[in-house]
Amino acid sequence: MSNNFQLERERSSLSSFPDTKSLFSKLKSSLLPYTFLTPTLVVVTLFFFIPLVMVFILSFTNLDMTNFGILKWWQPANWTLDNYVKIFTNRFFPRILNNTLIYVSMTLIFFNVGMALVIALITTNINRRVGFAFRLIWLMCRLTPVVVYIMMWKALAGPAPMGVINKHILGPLGIGTGEYLLNTNPWLFIILVNGFIGASFGMIIFSSAIEAIPKDYMIASKVDGASTWQTIRYITIPMIRWPLLFVTTYQTLSLLTSFEQIMLLTDGGPGLYETEVWSLTAYHRAFTSYFGNTQWGYGSAWAVILVIIGIVMAIVYLRVFKFDELIQEPKIDQL
Amino acid sequence: MKASKSLLSIILIVILVMSFTAMALAQDLDIIPIKVRCRAKPPMEDWRGLNFLIAEQSLNADLEAVGDPRRVKVEIIQDNLDWGEYITEFVLGYGAGESPDIWLTGHEYIGTQAEAGRIIALDGIIEEFPIYNLVFDTLWDCTKYKGEIWGVPQDAEARPLYWNKTLLKKLGWSDGEIAALPGKIEKGEFTLYDMLETAKQAVDKGVVESGNGFWTRPKNGPDFTPFYYAFSGETIDPATGKLVFDKTAGLKYYGFFYDAAQKYGSMGCLGLDWSTAWHPGVTSKVLFWVGGTWQWAEWAEKFLKDLGGEAYMWENFGFGLIPAAEKGGKPNSLTHPLAYLVSSQCKYPDLAVALIAKVTNYGPNTRHAIASTHLGILKGQTEYKFYKGSRLLSEALYMLDYTTFLPNNPNWGPYSTVTYEALAAVVAGEFTSQEAVDFVVEGLNRELGDKVIIK
Numbered sequence: 065m066s067n068n069f070q071l072e073r074e075r076s077s078l079s080s081f082p083d084t085k086s087l088f089s090k091l092k093s094s095l096l097p098y099t100f101l102t103p104t105l106v107v108v109t110l111f112f113f114i115p116l117v118m119v120f121i122l123s124f125t126n127l128d129m130t131n132f133g134i135l136k137w138w139q140p141a142n143w144t145l146d147n148y149v150k151i152f153t154n155r156f157f158p159r160i161l162n163n164t165l166i167y168v169s170m171t172l173i174f175f176n177v178g179m180a181l182v183i184a185l186i187t188t189n190i191n192r193r194v195g196f197a198f199r200l201i202w203l204m205c206r207l208t209p210v211v212v213y214i215m216m217w218k219a220l221a222g223p224a225p226m227g228v229i230n231k232h233i234l235g236p237l238g239i240g241t242g243e244y245l246l247n248t249n250p251w252l253f254i255i256l257v258n259g260f261i262g263a264s265f266g267m268i269i270f271s272s273a274i275e276a277i278p279k280d281y282m283i284a285s286k287v288d289g290a291s292t293w294q295t296i297r298y299i300t301i302p303m304i305r306w307p308l309l310f311v312t313t314y315q316t317l318s319l320l321t322s323f324e325q326i327m328l329l330t331d332g333g334p335g336l337y338e339t340e341v342w343s344l345t346a347y348h349r350a351f352t353s354y355f356g357n358t359q360w361g362y363g364s365a366w367a368v369i370l371v372i373i374g375i376v377m378a379i380v381y382l383r384v385f386k387f388d389e390l391i392q393e394p395k396i397d398q399l
Numbered sequence: 400m401k402a403s404k405s406l407l408s409i410i411l412i413v414i415l416v417m418s419f420t421a422m423a424l425a426q427d428l429d430i431i432p433i434k435v436r437c438r439a440k441p442p443m444e445d446w447r448g449l450n451f452l453i454a455e456q457s458l459n460a461d462l463e464a465v466g467d468p469r470r471v472k473v474e475i476i477q478d479n480l481d482w483g484e485y486i487t488e489f490v491l492g493y494g495a496g497e498s499p500d501i502w503l504t505g506h507e508y509i510g511t512q513a514e515a516g517r518i519i520a521l522d523g524i525i526e527e528f529p530i531y532n533l534v535f536d537t538l539w540d541c542t543k544y545k546g547e548i549w550g551v552p553q554d555a556e557a558r559p560l561y562w563n564k565t566l567l568k569k570l571g572w573s574d575g576e577i578a579a580l581p582g583k584i585e586k587g588e589f590t591l592y593d594m595l596e597t598a599k600q601a602v603d604k605g606v607v608e609s610g611n612g613f614w615t616r617p618k619n620g621p622d623f624t625p626f627y628y629a630f631s632g633e634t635i636d637p638a639t640g641k642l643v644f645d646k647t648a649g650l651k652y653y654g655f656f657y658d659a660a661q662k663y664g665s666m667g668c669l670g671l672d673w674s675t676a677w678h679p680g681v682t683s684k685v686l687f688w689v690g691g692t693w694q695w696a697e698w699a700e701k702f703l704k705d706l707g708g709e710a711y712m713w714e715n716f717g718f719g720l721i722p723a724a725e726k727g728g729k730p731n732s733l734t735h736p737l738a739y740l741v742s743s744q745c746k747y748p749d750l751a752v753a754l755i756a757k758v759t760n761y762g763p764n765t766r767h768a769i770a771s772t773h774l775g776i777l778k779g780q781t782e783y784k785f786y787k788g789s790r791l792l793s794e795a796l797y798m799l800d801y802t803t804f805l806p807n808n809p810n811w812g813p814y815s816t817v818t819y820e821a822l823a824a825v826v827a828g829e830f831t832s833q834e835a836v837d838f839v840v841e842g843l844n845r846e847l848g849d850k851v852i853i854k
Contacts, residue, residue: 129486129487129490129511129812130511130514130515130809130810130812131515132490132491132494132515133490133493133494133515133516133517134515134516150845150846153845155838155841156820244675247670247671330670333669333670334669334670334671335669335670335823335827335829336820336823336824336827336829338670351483351487352481352483352484353483353812353816354481354482354483354618354619354620354812354815354816355482355483355486355507355508355619355811355812355815355816357810357811357812357813357815357816358483358486358487359813
């Protein structure tokens with residue numbers, strides 16, 4: 065009651081200021097948020113929006129190494145759909161699409177979300193210090209520079225007698241003939257290599273989300289006789305739906321566009337397009353070629369389709385996880 | 400006292416006059432920075448760039464002698480980038496107005512860069528340096544595009560078929576038979592399929608593992624083109640200058656690689672890293688493989704130094720031409736000369752060409768040839784005292800008589816990518832030879848349209 069009275073007093077005192085000051089104040093308060101947003105807006109415009117528009121335009125041109133500096137790519141007269149026709153009539157298009165689906169779904173299900181959730185659940189249910197230490201160790205893959213990290217994996221997968229796995233695990237067990245494991249099981253290694261890094265992100269997010277669930281719910285469920293699985297299924301998972309949505313969406317988009325580990329590990333091989341994913345194709349077309357015929361326009365077209373796939377996937381996730389409901393104010397606060 | 404003061408004044412005046420004269424002379428000198436960009440594998444190919452440091456002194460002495468106030472200051476940028484990145488760097492550097500003055504690259508890039516106006520034609524400039532008359536005429540042909548000369552040849556090589564003598568002996572070959580093999584290849588008595596048969600025997604008898612009978616480079620590159628030529632394939636139409644794909648030759652070419660991988664226990668090399676691919680080749684795990692003469696030095700330095708380097712290689716490895724496809728046919732090899740090109744952003748092309756002339760001489764070129772086991776480019780170079788000191792250069796020289804070249808066409812890049820993808824697919828067993836040809840025809844039509852002639 066006293067609070068309401070104070071508010072009334074403040075309002076009446078504010079209304080006693082001249083109109084001009086009120087206008088300035090209003091202007092200031094309405095512009096202030098934009099002032100804070102300006103640096104971000106400038107950075108996003110310069111380094112994301114403008115390049116995106118350029119890539120979109122380039123995807124309709126045949127800009128490449130041979131006509132760079134000659135072709136006026138910004139003129140609509142030089143725009144065609146040829147690159148898109150080339151992509152969809154490319155004989156390896158289905159394989160690249162399939163590789164991308166395998167790579168994203170397997171890494172996401174088994175590691176970036178699956179393994180991350182398992183680690184988060186385990187490390188939040190054991191001794192706090194041990195759990196923390198375990199998470200810290202798991203973060204090492206993310207902290208290691210990617211080239212060093214890949215070199216370590218190559219050393220692990222190397223042929224006998226140099227390869228660690230061949231020499232110390234498969235050899236003593238009498239499994240295999242000591243081949244280069246990246247040639248015999250490239251997908252397994254690609255998913256493991258990316259998964260170990262990717263799982264650490266979800267692990268941190270999920271751990272903090274689980275730690276934030278009020279203990280009362282857990283205690284109540286135990287009093288009601290719920291098993292561990294039931295507690296996880298009916299309390300933990302529903303309570304971390306928002307982080308689950310975020311990690312799944314973020315990691316899907318991240319995996320769709322990531323290719324550096326694959327490039328360093330197999331470069332799309334060992335066979336023809338065997339582990340070539342969409343983003344790696346865009347990179348290969350736009351930036352690499354033995355004889356230097358890098359095709360920037362064609363590579364851009366591959367990248368544009370990837371952006372469209374990413375946007376569609378994001379919308380699907382937002383619908384599946386009912387994003388609107390998640391961002392609504394808790395019902396308890398509306399009372 | 401007065402006399403000594405006058406003497407001192409005179410000395411001071413003389414010193415001042417001399418100082419001003421020296422300063423004036425120094426100010427008249429125009430220091431011209433010349434940026435030289437080379438791709439070179441250290442340490443074998445370092446002379447590609449280092450020769451220019453010696454040339455700088457020599458050229459500056461020449462300029463001084465004729466009273467030219469200009470002096471060059473050479474800046475060398477030299478590393479071992481992949482070709483694709485190397486070309487991209489030049490093109491983007493040119494776009495930013497920062498291209499090197501002298502750019503060393505493969506001759507097949509001349510068409511692209513000339514069309515884009517990034518390099519200058521050298522006719523009219525090179526005539527002033529008679530030393531260029533020493534360069535082999537065939538090598539000049541490589542640097543010609545639309546009738547003009549756009550580059551100065553820097554080196555040449557042969558791409559032989561190598562074999563492991565120890566493994567051939569294990570297979571039952573005598574020393575005499577092994578020694579006679581280069582001659583038999585040269586006469587067309589030992590064909591490509593004879594090689595595959597030998598490779599298969601080696602696999603069947605356990606001399607090498609399956610897949611290791613015959614290897615090529617692990618990725619796209621010039622080494623596959625001689626095989627296409629062996630089956631009478633053409634790459635360029637002399638009349639129109641357009642690229643050519645010959646379906647009949649292509650069918651045989653892809654058939655050969657299909658057979659090699661699927662029937663003769665060979666070609667287990669595609670997709671490997673460079674060192675993973677070459678290491679077994681030179682450590683007695685692969686019977687036949689295709690490489691370049693320049694790799695002789697590289698293998699000796701990188702992989703076989705502990706075993707005795709080049710001496711070990713002479714004892715254990717042999718080499719010859721790429722065999723003919725049919726008995727009595729002509730074997731071949733491929734030369735991929737590098738050439739110094741001059742950027743159109745170079746402000747003093749006459750000085751750039753003068754510098755290149757200094758390194759296009761017996762001494763500098765032989766230094767590079769010996770260190771990197773590349774073949775010489777100059778007439779009479781085989782008679783040069785120091786060139787004769789290299790056994791490999793002397794023994795491989797006859798291959799230049801059988802040499803072929805890549806076409807000098809701006810669209811060679813996409814052509815090469817499509818034809819290599821088909822080759823990788825037949826090696827992987829995903830395409831038959833007919834499917835590979837269909838894929839190439841479809842791909843070339845899609846990528847190049849009327850810029851390629853399908854025969």
